Structures are given as C-alpha cells and as structure tokens.
Amino acid sequence: MxxxxxxxxxxxxxxxxxxxxxxxxxxxxxxxxxxxxxxxxxxxxxxxxxxxxxxxxxxxIEPYKTHLAYVKERRSDSEADAILTEALKTLRDRRARGELIY
Missing domain, CATH: 2.20.28.270 (RNA polymerase-binding protein A)
Incomplete structure (x- = not known):
C-alpha cells in the first residue's frame, strides 16, 4: 500500500x-x-x-536512607534516650508482673 x-x-x-x-x-x-x-x-x-x-x-540522586537515618532526623539523642528509658522501664515492669514477653 x-x-x-x-x-x-x-x-x-x-x-x-x-x-x-x-x-x-x-x-x-x-x-x-x-x-x-x-x-x-x-x-x-x-x-x-x-x-x-x-x-x-x-x-x-539522593542516597538511600535507612529507617534509623530517618529516625535520627526526627529525634535528638536526648529524646532517644528518654524513649529508650521509658520502653525499658515498661518491659521490666511487665517482666516483674510475670507477663510473657516475646
């Protein structure tokens, strides 16, 4: 055609x-x-x-960021320490009451 x-x-x-x-x-x-x-x-x-x-x-091109890198952008070291301390206290309290923790 x-x-x-x-x-x-x-x-x-x-x-x-x-x-x-x-x-x-x-x-x-x-x-x-x-x-x-x-x-x-x-x-x-x-x-x-x-x-x-x-x-x-x-x-x-932005480099790949890990989850931890994003967390560190949002939290200061003192805030991270406070959150960790609170989480450990809660965990220890649950263990002291005899709860099963996995």
Missing part, C-alpha cells in the same frame, strides 16, 4: 534535543503541535532540552 492509497502524510516538524552526555534526540512532531521544552534522552535517560550549548544538568 503506497502513499497514494493512504493519502498524504501529515506535515511534520523534527526537533533536536540535547542531553548532558552530548546525545542528540530528534523526535518528530505534528507541524501544528506545541513542542515540549524538555525530552528524556532514550539513550541514557537524562533530561534533554533544545539548547545544544547548555543542556540541563543530570538530576541529583
């Missing part, structure tokens, strides 16, 4: 996007479509923009 049977192709606009690794991506858009400012690079996944001289920097 040729172009004569399908009709004429819609007018297209090819736009170049550039990422921080120097990759160029050239997606095609409809001629009357609004072209996005940024595009994800299909080769490396970094964001790309229309400015080849000034591509967007790679996003800053």
């Amino acid at each position: 040729g172009e004569a049977e399908r009709g004429d192709a819609a007018p297209r606009l090819v736009v170049s996007y550039f990422c921080a690794h120097g990759h160029e991506t050239r997606p095609a858009f409809a001629a009357d479509a609004q072209v996005p400012e940024t595009w994800d690079c299909p080769r490396c996944g970094l964001p790309a923009n229309l400015d080849s001289a000034n591509p967007p920097p790679p996003p800053k």
Whole structure:
C-alpha cells in the first residue's frame, strides 16, 4: 500500500534535543503541535532540552536512607534516650508482673 492509497502524510516538524552526555534526540512532531521544552534522552535517560550549548544538568540522586537515618532526623539523642528509658522501664515492669514477653 503506497502513499497514494493512504493519502498524504501529515506535515511534520523534527526537533533536536540535547542531553548532558552530548546525545542528540530528534523526535518528530505534528507541524501544528506545541513542542515540549524538555525530552528524556532514550539513550541514557537524562533530561534533554533544545539548547545544544547548555543542556540541563543530570538530576541529583539522593542516597538511600535507612529507617534509623530517618529516625535520627526526627529525634535528638536526648529524646532517644528518654524513649529508650521509658520502653525499658515498661518491659521490666511487665517482666516483674510475670507477663510473657516475646
């Protein structure tokens, strides 16, 4: 089936996007479509923009935090000591009453 049977192709606009690794991506858009400012690079996944001289920097990746790291952000050492002391007192009281503790 040729172009004569399908009709004429819609007018297209090819736009170049550039990422921080120097990759160029050239997606095609409809001629009357609004072209996005940024595009994800299909080769490396970094964001790309229309400015080849000034591509967007790679996003800053936050390191993995453990549960303890999040707790330490919310509690000071003195608060942690008070909570631990209270928990140990409760545990010792339950043991003194003869409760089973697992």
